[in-house]
Amino acid sequence: GIQVEQSPPDLILQEGANSTLRCNFSDSVNNLQWFHQNPWGQLINLFYIPSGTKQNGRLSATTVATERYSLLYISSSQTTDSGVYFCAVVPPTGRRALTFGSGTRLQVQP
Amino acid sequence: ETGVTQTPRHLVMGMTNKKSLKCEQHLGHNAMYWYKQSAKKPLELMFVYNFKEQTENNSVPSRFSPECPNSSHLFLHLHTLQPEDSALYLCASSQDSAAIATGGYTFGSGTRLTVV
Numbered sequence: 001g002i003q004v005e006q007s008p009p010d011l012i013l014q015e016g017a018n019s020t021l022r023c024n025f026s027d028s029v030n031n032l033q034w035f036h037q038n039p040w041g042q043l044i045n046l047f048y049i050p051s052g053t054k055q056n057g058r059l060s061a062t063t064v065a066t067e068r069y070s071l072l073y074i075s076s077s078q079t080t081d082s083g084v085y086f087c088a089v090v091p092p093t094g095r096r097a098l099t100f101g102s103g104t105r106l107q108v109q110p
Numbered sequence: 111e112t113g114v115t116q117t118p119r120h121l122v123m124g125m126t127n128k129k130s131l132k133c134e135q136h137l138g139h140n141a142m143y144w145y146k147q148s149a150k151k152p153l154e155l156m157f158v159y160n161f162k163e164q165t166e167n168n169s170v171p172s173r174f175s176p177e178c179p180n181s182s183h184l185f186l187h188l189h190t191l192q193p194e195d196s197a198l199y200l201c202a203s204s205q206d207s208a209a210i211a212t213g214g215y216t217f218g219s220g221t222r223l224t225v226v
Binding site for chain 1 (some may be wrong): 143168
């Protein structure tokens with residue numbers, strides 16, 4: 001099945017810093033989403049972005065489908081950004097449901 | 111509130127108990143999913159339902175039994191579980207078939223299950 005790799009696995013930032021999270025995937029995809037999981041386990045959908053670039057406030061994401069990667073940018077980080085960020089994809093063949101990466105655990109310190 | 115509601119939020123059960131997890135979505139979606147998240151592991155797909163029909167069973171043990179009576183409701187029936195089944199169980203839905211998932215998936219808040 002499709003492989004999804006995220007980097008870095010862990011990231012510690014000072015409040016106000018910027019960061020880039022990366023997601024590489026091993027096959028073409030129909031669907032790619034970025035999620036933020038808060039400390040209570042809730043998965044919040046950040047972006048549905050199988051291709052192109054989107055922005056939402058301090059967050060933006062870019063997916064280059066032909067090169068099989070996606071990037072999530074966090075600018076001016078805040079302590080509330082802490083948590084785990086997951087990338088998940090659906091390939092055009094095989095398992096027809098989201099396959100998740102292992103996540104990037106982000107800690108933003110005041 | 112995301113539009114996908116899971117109950118209960120927390121559940122502690124003995125290995126001989128029978129319990130059920132419930133998921134309800136108010137988004138008009140036609141595909142629903144169960145995922146399992148064990149400690150410090152990525153989410154693992156368990157089951158997929160499209161238009162009330164099961165289309166994916168990811169080699170899940172028979173002590174987990176899903177039920178999808180309509181496109182808005184999804185259940186996970188639990189019986190004779192093991193301590194290693196303790197995990198966060200997440201339900202999700204998407205607008206159309208799982209293969210297309212236009213607009214992406216929406217997740218519920220999860221049920222944190224502890225088997226003692």
